[in-house]
Amino acid sequence: MKLVFATHNKNKVREVKALMPSNIELLSLTDIGCFDEIPETSSTIEGNALLKANFVKEHYGFDCFADDTGLEVQELNNEPGVYSARYAGSDNDAHANMNKLLANLDSKSNRTAHFKTVIALIQSEETELFTGICKGTITRDKKGTSGFGYDPIFQPIGFIKTFAEMKLEQKSEIGHRGKAVRLLINHLTKA
Numbered sequence: 049m050k051l052v053f054a055t056h057n058k059n060k061v062r063e064v065k066a067l068m069p070s071n072i073e074l075l076s077l078t079d080i081g082c083f084d085e086i087p088e089t090s091s092t093i094e095g096n097a098l099l100k101a102n103f104v105k106e107h108y109g110f111d112c113f114a115d116d117t118g119l120e121v122q123e124l125n126n127e128p129g130v131y132s133a134r135y136a137g138s139d140n141d142a143h144a145n146m147n148k149l150l151a152n153l154d155s156k157s158n159r160t161a162h163f164k165t166v167i168a169l170i171q172s173e174e175t176e177l178f179t180g181i182c183k184g185t186i187t188r189d190k191k192g193t194s195g196f197g198y199d200p201i202f203q204p205i206g207f208i209k210t211f212a213e214m215k216l217e218q219k220s221e222i223g224h225r226g227k228a229v230r231l232l233i234n235h236l237t238k239a
């Protein structure tokens with residue numbers, strides 16, 4: 049069975065491919081000749097995952113899934129949330145985004161936050177959502193150099209390291225995206 053992962057991110061495709069059951073042939077957007085920037089115009093993380101999966105189904109006819117992730121900070125009414133990539137502007141500048149978040153949280157004592165990944169799967173006209181959450185806190189300073197995005201300022205609950213100080217395997221084991229992907233794989237394996 050062919051299944052498209054609606055992303056242009058080669059690292060994400062490689063990671064998920066390694067976990068897929070052998071009866072599923074995972075295809076990337078490049079594999080199906082889709083070079084469009086799929087619009088992410090929803091005001092929710094769920095909505096954007098669905099928009100991307102629906103776009104591929106409608107325009108290319110493949111069963112597919114898409115993911116969307118945001119960092120939700122309690123004291124900031126769950127900002128940056130769906131706007132995580134462009135919190136400080138439109139160009140996905142991780143340091144500018146982190147600086148803005150640290151400045152907005154400067155006077156707050158409650159630094160509770162969580163990452164949320166939603167995967168939308170459209171398979172044989174059925175739609176399913178899989179959600180992975182990783183709870184933690186926003187540190188006062190950036191620590192570590194691994195990973196991407198907000199990793200240097202996110203410390204998961206129960207750990208003394210930020211995501212950016214962890215090995216990728218450990219981050220995937222406890223992280224939001226890994227949890228959502230494992231729920232998806234369980235579902236596909238059962239089917």
Ligand code: IMP
Pocket residue numbers: 115116117118119132133140145163195196197198199211225
């Ligand atoms: P996407 O939906 O996976 O493209 O994620 C949207 C934005 O959320 C990214 O551009 C990052 O700023 C942030 N983000 C997503 N996942 C992570 C993560 O695992 N660590 C840190 N930041 C992340």
